[in-house]
Amino acid sequence: MDYLSVAEIAKKWNMSERGVRNYCAQNKIPGAFLTGKTWNIPENAEKPSRKNKKCDIPQNLLARLKLEKSSSLKGGIYHKIQIELTYNSNHIEGSKLTHDQTRYIFETNTIGIEDEVLNVDDIIETANHFKCIDIIIDNAGYRLTEKLIKSLHFTLKSGTSDSRKAWFNVGEYKKLPNEVGGRKTADPEEVSQRIKELLRSYNEKQTHSLDEIIDFHYQFEMIHPFQDGNGRVGRLIMFKECLKNNIVPFIIDESLKIFYYRGLSEWKSEKRDLLDTCLTAQDRFKQYLDYFQIPYNE
Numbered sequence: 001m002d003y004l005s006v007a008e009i010a011k012k013w014n015m016s017e018r019g020v021r022n023y024c025a026q027n028k029i030p031g032a033f034l035t036g037k038t039w040n041i042p043e044n045a046e047k048p049s050r051k052n053k054k055c056d057i058p059q060n061l062l063a064r065l066k067l068e069k070s071s072s073l074k075g076g077i078y079h080k081i082q083i084e085l086t087y088n089s090n091h092i093e094g095s096k097l098t099h100d101q102t103r104y105i106f107e108t109n110t111i112g113i114e115d116e117v118l119n120v121d122d123i124i125e126t127a128n129h130f131k132c133i134d135i136i137i138d139n140a141g142y143r144l145t146e147k148l149i150k151s152l153h154f155t156l157k158s159g160t161s162d163s164r165k166a167w168f169n170v171g172e173y174k175k176l177p178n179e180v181g182g183r184k185t186a187d188p189e190e191v192s193q194r195i196k197e198l199l200r201s202y203n204e205k206q207t208h209s210l211d212e213i214i215d216f217h218y219q220f221e222m223i224h225p226f227q228d229g230n231g232r233v234g235r236l237i238m239f240k241e242c243l244k245n246n247i248v249p250f251i252i253d254e255s256l257k258i259f260y261y262r263g264l265s266e267w268k269s270e271k272r273d274l275l276d277t278c279l280t281a282q283d284r285f286k287q288y289l290d291y292f293q294i295p296y297n298e
Helices: 006-013 017-025 061-071 077-091 099-108 120-139 146-157 188-202 210-223 230-244 254-266 272-291
Strands: 033-035 038-042
Touching: 006 017, 006 038, 017 038, 017 272, 061 077, 061 120, 061 230, 077 099, 077 120, 077 230, 077 272, 099 120, 120 146, 120 230, 146 188, 146 230, 188 210, 210 230, 210 272, 254 272
Parallel strands: none
Antiparallel strands: 033 038
């Protein structure tokens, strides 16, 4: 029997090499075996079928999110994303709320504590982040605009202690210089023009690849347009753009935090690390889609 490489099978099955490797690692391709680090795949192997291909609702993720959001469905993918994206994005920025507390706020609009001191801003920003996710779902099909970006920041930071500081400028660009990871960012007087240029360049294309979405995120974070909340707004934008381009989105969790930040710092010289981090997060997100029987592209 003749064997083919991962690259040859990926081309034959019209899917990514990473997807083929995952099938091999999960023993979904009978007869495939490793030689060192190289997979050998029978040339007559058939592409494994996914459970979610049997789904009775032939909708993509964005359509399902809109349906579940409008119907206030509990326990679906919309419910899952609200909790997971909000908890993880806030948590890597320093929120002390637990996963259960985040879930409780979303499900009951209340917070229960016993002998515990909680930061009010953490609670407010959690509730606000739920609203931000609704905004990106409602606007996912439209091109990215400055108005939408400012709206996400305004929604995220409204009602926080920062919003009561005259210099903070909620929903508007920063007034004071700031840094990210010890790196200098755009001066306040440069931000407006640089964001406009970034959006103009990005919106020259109607559709975007994952690499291009991540590159936009890197450039956005290096401009760091707001006084605070840039990371969360930036990750919301990435999620929105994945939905718009029918790309499986992803959530950066605590286990990927160090690789995510390192990847951002090295993006200009080495793109592989950040891309691999996002692909790893994407693989985890596919498990949600399989569970909820939502079709997706490999």
